[in-house]
Amino acid sequence: MASFYxxxxxxxPFLLTIALPQSTGSPAATPSxxxxxxxxxxxxxxxxxxxxxxxxxxxxxxxxxxxxxGLTRAAVLAVQKNASETATYLSNIDEDDNFNKTAQLxxxxxDCGERYEAAVEQLADAAIALDMGAYDESxxxxxxxxxxxxxxxxxxxxxPEHRSILMARNTEVDQLCxxxxxxxxxxxx
Numbered sequence: 001m002a003s004f005y006x007x008x009x010x011x012x013p014f015l016l017t018i019a020l021p022q023s024t025g026s027p028a029a030t031p032s033x034x035x036x037x038x039x040x041x042x043x044x045x046x047x048x049x050x051x052x053x054x055x056x057x058x059x060x061x062x063x064x065x066x067x068x069x070g071l072t073r074a075a076v077l078a079v080q081k082n083a084s085e086t087a088t089y090l091s092n093i094d095e096d097d098n099f100n101k102t103a104q105l106x107x108x109x110x111d112c113g114e115r116y117e118a119a120v121e122q123l124a125d126a127a128i129a130l131d132m133g134a135y136d137e138s139x140x141x142x143x144x145x146x147x148x149x150x151x152x153x154x155x156x157x158x159x160p161e162h163r164s165i166l167m168a169r170n171t172e173v174d175q176l177c178x179x180x181x182x183x184x185x186x187x188x189x
Contacts, residue, residue: 037186039063042071046182052172053179068186073130075183076142079176080123083145086169087116093165101161108156112166115152119145119173135187142184146177 043053056078057063063074090113093099094106101109126141153170156162 036065037068037071039071042068042183042186043179045186046179049175049179049182052175053183056176056179068183068188069130069135072138072180072184072187073127075176075180076123076127076130076138079142079145079173079180080120080127082169082176083116083119083123083149083173086173087113087120089169090116090166102159105156105159105161105165108159108162108166111155112152115148115155119148122148135184135189139181139184142177142180146174146181149173149177 039054039057043050043057046053053075057071057074060074060078063071066074090109093101094109094113122141122145126138126145129135129138129141149170152166153174156166
């Protein structure tokens with residue numbers, strides 16, 4: 001009888017891993033593609049953004065065993081988080097009466113705040129599209145979010161105050177979008 005329980009104890013975990021879907025932390029399970037893809041191999045596709053890619057994806061434990069779809073999803077969520085934090089930052093500056101703002105800078109902050117809110121929504125939609133297997137739509141939505149950030153940059157580039165307030169944040173979000181789009185190209189179609 002003891003050997004029966006030992007056999008069950010050995011086989012049961014194996015059967016459970018086969019029978020039960022693995023949770024990815026996402027609302028919908030990520031479709032399987034070609035198996036796992038190392039973060040290093042994915043980030044090599046980002047060329048000069050390799051270090052930022054590694055720094056962004058390495059802390060995400062789900063990235064360690066992800067396929068191209070999972071790594072793309074992790075990148076989308078990372079850029080969405082960054083854009084959301086930038087939107088909050090812009091809102092805080094806009095509302096801060098102690099911060100000396102010219103009328104032009106005030107308008108820049110308001111416009112960029114709206115653009116970042118739109119980018120966050122588009123990036124959220126990109127993650128949903130990715131989960132649904134709409135890979136091309138997901139890429140279009142990431143590109144649309146990136147375009148919002150670039151329009152923010154362009155709309156405020158003539159303001160000297162812009163350099164210290166927005167330029168670094170815009171550049172990082174833009175680069176994270178480039179990383180996401182490069183990794184998304186690895187998804188088999």
